[in-house]
Amino acid sequence: MKTFYRLALLFLLSGCDSEPNSLSTGMGQLLDGNIQGYTAVTEGKQLSFPRDHQAHDDFRQEWWYLTANLTTETGEHLGLQWTQFRIALAPPAPDTANGNGLPSSWQTKQLYMSHTALTSKQQHLAEEKWSRGNPHFAGTQVSPLAIQQDNWQWRSSNDELFPATLSVATDEFSYQLKLESQSPLQLQGDNGYSRKNASGTVASYYYSQPFIRVSGTIERDGKTMMVTGDGWLDREWSSQFLAKTQQGWDWFALRLDDGSALMLFQLRDNSDPKQHFYSGRRMYPDGRGNNINHQQISMTATAWQQTQSGHYPVSWQIAIPSEDIQLTTQALNANSTMPLSIPYWEGPIKINGSHNGLGYMELTGY
Numbered sequence: 001m002k003t004f005y006r007l008a009l010l011f012l013l014s015g016c017d018s019e020p021n022s023l024s025t026g027m028g029q030l031l032d033g034n035i036q037g038y039t040a041v042t043e044g045k046q047l048s049f050p051r052d053h054q055a056h057d058d059f060r061q062e063w064w065y066l067t068a069n070l071t072t073e074t075g076e077h078l079g080l081q082w083t084q085f086r087i088a089l090a091p092p093a094p095d096t097a098n099g100n101g102l103p104s105s106w107q108t109k110q111l112y113m114s115h116t117a118l119t120s121k122q123q124h125l126a127e128e129k130w131s132r133g134n135p136h137f138a139g140t141q142v143s144p145l146a147i148q149q150d151n152w153q154w155r156s157s158n159d160e161l162f163p164a165t166l167s168v169a170t171d172e173f174s175y176q177l178k179l180e181s182q183s184p185l186q187l188q189g190d191n192g193y194s195r196k197n198a199s200g201t202v203a204s205y206y207y208s209q210p211f212i213r214v215s216g217t218i219e220r221d222g223k224t225m226m227v228t229g230d231g232w233l234d235r236e237w238s239s240q241f242l243a244k245t246q247q248g249w250d251w252f253a254l255r256l257d258d259g260s261a262l263m264l265f266q267l268r269d270n271s272d273p274k275q276h277f278y279s280g281r282r283m284y285p286d287g288r289g290n291n292i293n294h295q296q297i298s299m300t301a302t303a304w305q306q307t308q309s310g311h312y313p314v315s316w317q318i319a320i321p322s323e324d325i326q327l328t329t330q331a332l333n334a335n336s337t338m339p340l341s342i343p344y345w346e347g348p349i350k351i352n353g354s355h356n357g358l359g360y361m362e363l364t365g366y
Helices: 002-013 027-031
Strands: 061-072 077-088 110-119 124-132 138-141 146-149 152-156 164-169 173-180 193-195 203-220 223-238 246-256 261-269 277-283 289-292 298-307 310-320 325-331 344-353 357-363
Touching: 061 203, 061 344, 061 357, 077 146, 077 152, 077 344, 110 138, 110 344, 173 223, 193 277, 203 246, 203 261, 223 246, 223 357, 246 310, 246 325, 246 344, 310 344, 310 357, 325 357
Parallel strands: none
Antiparallel strands: 061 077, 061 223, 077 110, 110 124, 138 146, 146 152, 152 164, 164 173, 173 203, 193 203, 203 223, 246 261, 246 357, 261 277, 277 289, 298 310, 310 325, 325 344, 344 357
């Protein structure tokens, strides 16, 4: 069954216009496809909250993405990830009784996939769930806000993102967390319009909450641990995330010791490193933030780790002269590959240099 879902996902993400292939062709081959009939991302659109916390079924793909750097009561450092993806099976059709162009609410054009992982210095545990979109199985709820797939559930106390609880249970670990934030949401790119290439022909709507206080419990190996720490939520949706020529991305969510947060990514071109696309934003708890000119961003891999699913650059040097930032990164656990339907690397990191701090790194397309 998992093999079937993997093949189905590759077809869906590639727009069903090519045979499933090796990831060596690039994530762009998976996330670029036939967008006819789907809503396009357009510059100048104003995001609206709390409405945009909900699913956008007229776009091809979207995700709700939480990462957290946590510490147990005994001082152990952990990383935690929870992601809910929505993937459209087909473009929206003219409205019918259930609003999806389908005769029954039990039929759906939406597929949900959820990932979760718990990372320590010695272990990286990862799990995956699949479901069709249906209020009984997976989707979003307006008020109070809920984002859920079966028993993996984000539940807010109102129609906003926070305060909220996040409860997840897998065969190897489980957690129940309280999530709180008083900071304004951060709109990435140009007021939420996030370019994915220099021409702007590929883009997403993208906002973040980098300043989340996390507390709660994690159960692992039959033991329950109290944890506290900091979380980061990313929300993104689009009908075309990458161009075909783009191999994948390297993404960083960093909290610096001066109280600011730094989001960075590079999208790698298949054939020419000079065509790599960079984006970044420096953010502050009071809502201030400034975008970083892509020409000011330098990212250089300094150490690699061979895993079952690929060869990943797990240590980096990052330089942003305009922000007086010079950083080196180190993974808590270099073997943090997500061995799921589409493998990638995701895990907590430590930063040193002009600033110290903690954060998260995601590496795809290797």
